[in-house]
Amino acid sequence: MTATTEINNIISEENLVYKKTDVLLDNEMHYCPGCTHGVIHKVIAEVIEEMDIQDKTIGVSPVGCSVLAYNYLDIDWQQAAHGRAPALATATARLMPEKYVFTYQGDGDLASIGCAEIIHACNRGENIVVVFVNNAIYGMTGGQMAPTTLENQVTATSPYGRDCASTGAPMKISEMVSLLPGTRFVTRQSAETAGAVRKLKKAIRKGFENTREKKGLSFIEIVGTCSSGWKLSPTQSNEWMKENMFPYYPLGTLKDE
Amino acid sequence: MAKFKGAIVVDTEKCKGCGLCVVSCPTAVIELARGVNGKGYHYAHMANPDACIGCSSCGLVCPDTVITVYRAKAS
């Protein structure tokens, strides 16, 4: 048997082990090559499919690179003003308590302009899932400094490196919200390896299960890359993230009640 | 000899050539092609198909979800 015929024999329906979930639409993603947003979208879509909650899930998209997340996940969506997703999700979850409501927010959206909204939604323990993508930069507007930008990290608005004496230290949002009694599950994950993606999926699934059990707010931070903002290749970005982001933003679950 | 034989299918027109699948593969199956797709990206392909064990690592990390993975018991 030649190699090609052997491959052709393997490629058949009964041997299928991994394919795109139908909850992910066929629209080509507008994200840069290697962008973590794509992996996170896929994982959320897979959890929605596995839990069979496509008809009950409402996503709230942010302002940031993922503003158009609604083009990719085949569910109902609300597009929020910059930082306000937790406010939309608050009302949506309270007015339709039987639904699954999640916000999807970048670090500029959640940790800067939307800091009040997220802290108070966490404090009230809204029955929602928050997916927080920390790529340490403002991707959409061209790579400016975010509240999560690391010390000395070069961005368009910290061209000589972030000076913490003047701009404050990078904010550890997961640590902050884990102090609030309203949060039930706070975890920091990543998505750069198959193992990390599997763990992330478990975390997101747990978040939606918490919603089902009306446990309150699940906060899932994902430390991700922005190769365009960081001006590195996607693979170099993963290396940079492991070397620089992981020590400051350690992965793991901070709270699970 | 591996217990499983695998194979992947890359939707090469949708691939953005980020290379994350290449580094995710434990058995170095995938490479970026020298040629480019319609969008100008060096798309991923199985350069070393015999080594594929169908572990799905590439599929999981691909941000654009353009890899389908198959796995059969080795004959």
Next chain:
Amino acid sequence: MGDVRLMKGNEVIAEAAIRCGCDGYFGYPITPQSEIMETLMIRKPEDETGMVVLQAESEVAAINMVYGGASCGKKVMTSSSSPGISLKAEGITYLAGAELPALIVNIVRGGPGLGTIQPAQSDYFQAVKGGGHGDYKLIVLAPASVQEMNDFVDLGFELSFKYLNPAMILSDGVIGQMMEKVELSDYKPRWTDEEIEKISGSWATNGKKAGGERNISTSLDLDSAKQEVFNHKLQAKYRAMEENDVRFEKIACDDADYLFVAYGSSARICQKSVELAREKGIKVGLLRPITLFPYPTKQIQEMLGQVKGILSVEMSAGQMVEDVRLAVEGKVPVEHFGRYGGIIPTPEEVVEALEEKILGK
């Protein structure tokens, strides 16, 4: 006769919300309108009708909660006073851009800045001409009595669902704080899921139906050509409001030689001024715009063959007067009289202003 009571304007807003089947109220305290949320908290409608009432962390959060709730096809509202409405401007333009129905109550106080807690009408421009960014309009209702505070809650929701556009009740501390007799509306049940599906199923984000289309609540379209088409659609909607939903009241206009144009609490004052002026032999009438957008432009124009001059009376430095002048197109003199910064003009002052600014000409 229904349920007749003596109540404060602000309390009536809360009562009317519960009775009209409102699903959710989201607010933040600010004088002179805090009684609205306080009344709701005392009434606990969650137990009675299931209506959600939440004190938000800010006006910004409150209006964005309204955006979320409105996106679900629910009847939701917020209330505030001037500085708070400035903060809500972002959410209001998003509501307009996403074509969502919602009710916003502004119990206006004097400004600019933190200003004063006393009544004013200096947010006319903000309510009628924009306030937030982009080419949008609100449906703006101006109550002149506690009864209208009651009636316009239901009417505001009705119009906002008719046009899929946010509506605003533009009132002020005079009417908000005033006790008056009011006949409360009968209770209407909140819409069921089935009713919401029927009324708003084509756009409400309450879960993608199996086999059905999904809904997205958004004001974003990066394609300029499509954005222009969408703006044409909005403009057509605003023209339809002007065609079909102008509301106004005329008092003593039949034989009038002169005209007051005034809304809300100024209109109440002018009603007295009409009497005082007529005692002096000055035949003046009052045209009271009830909808500030759509504005009764035609109704003012219809008076032009008859009246020799118009005085726009507002508790502002002169905002609505611009719309009166646009309607009049220079055909008769139009002047403005107003007290502001929280001062309420007396009926006598208004008559003096008429004599001086219009009759004196």
